[in-house]
Amino acid sequence: MGFRALADPTRRNILYMLAKDEMTIAEVADNFQMTRAAVKKHLAILHDGDLITVRTSGRTRVNALNPDGLRRVVDWFSYFDAFWDDHLSALKSEIEKDIQ
Amino acid sequence: MGFRALADPTRRNILYMLAKDEMTIAEVADNFQMTRAAVKKHLAILHDGDLITVRTSGRTRVNALNPDGLRRVVDWFSYFDAFWDDHLSALKSEIEKDIQ
DNA sequence: CTTTCGTGATACCTTTTGGTATTATTTTAA
DNA sequence: TTAAAATAATACCAAAAGGTATCACGAAAG
Numbered sequence: 001m002g003f004r005a006l007a008d009p010t011r012r013n014i015l016y017m018l019a020k021d022e023m024t025i026a027e028v029a030d031n032f033q034m035t036r037a038a039v040k041k042h043l044a045i046l047h048d049g050d051l052i053t054v055r056t057s058g059r060t061r062v063n064a065l066n067p068d069g070l071r072r073v074v075d076w077f078s079y080f081d082a083f084w085d086d087h088l089s090a091l092k093s094e095i096e097k098d099i100q
Numbered sequence: 101m102g103f104r105a106l107a108d109p110t111r112r113n114i115l116y117m118l119a120k121d122e123m124t125i126a127e128v129a130d131n132f133q134m135t136r137a138a139v140k141k142h143l144a145i146l147h148d149g150d151l152i153t154v155r156t157s158g159r160t161r162v163n164a165l166n167p168d169g170l171r172r173v174v175d176w177f178s179y180f181d182a183f184w185d186d187h188l189s190a191l192k193s194e195i196e197k198d199i200q
Numbered sequence: 201c202t203t204t205c206g207t208g209a210t211a212c213c214t215t216t217t218g219g220t221a222t223t224a225t226t227t228t229a230a
Numbered sequence: 231t232t233a234a235a236a237t238a239a240t241a242c243c244a245a246a247a248g249g250t251a252t253c254a255c256g257a258a259a260g
Contacts, residue, residue, distance in 0.1 A: 007107035008217090008218080019180055038219050040237075067183065077173075077174050079116060080115075080170060158206090159206050160257095
């Protein structure tokens with residue numbers, strides 16, 4: 001799953017940046033103090049986690065957000081939907097009890 | 101953020117288990133082959149990430165899911181809502197272009 | 201009170217992670 | 231065709247992660 005890729009704040013920032021616009025490695029690296037090699041590693045992990053796509057354009061590589069991969073991560077949380085509903089209805093019952 | 105806590109599959113499994121019912125450390129550990137000490141470490145990380153709550157009951161410690169912490173993680177993804185919408189509407193435009 | 205059961209806390213080990221530095225490789229521009 | 235720019239690849243290092251083993255502690259059952 002892509003959760004491992006999301007564990008690092010640098011990678012989460014990269015995703016937020018790519019949500020604005022796709023970027024080359026150099027462009028991403030300009031926004032951080034670390035070396036390009038380090039940024040490239042982060043991008044590789046994001047790619048492994050299927051959270052970004054990479055396409056070659058001449059001598060540059062353009063990184064873009066992969067909505068499908070992100071959606072898969074978000075979907076993992078749907079398991080808790082019932083849990084939230086339960087707790088919400090429990091809260092609702094408490095409130096209704098208070099009112100009466 | 102709780103993302104670091106979600107990076108490990110064992111911890112994600114624990115959360116799924118706690119969604120069914122709250123459990124003591126021993127009960128959680130019974131579902132894994134690792135030692136209780138290892139499970140306790142995972143629970144500590146989940147607690148640090150604010151994804152579970154822990155309450156003492158006699159000589160046992162009961163771990164329960166923390167919906168607020170989970171919700172905070174899910175909310176992180178709302179940043180991409182516009183992104184998804186954009187791509188969906190782009191797709192919609194493509195389809196409409198095809199139809200006409 | 202003593203024993204026992206569930207945890208807490210350390211110490212330690214191995215693997216992974218996040219980073220740098222350095223050296224190719226490849227594409228474009230002069 | 232040579233030089234420069236963007237990236238790839240590799241080796242290396244320190245710190246963190248994930249695990250075990252061990253011992254200490256507190257509640258509860260006899």
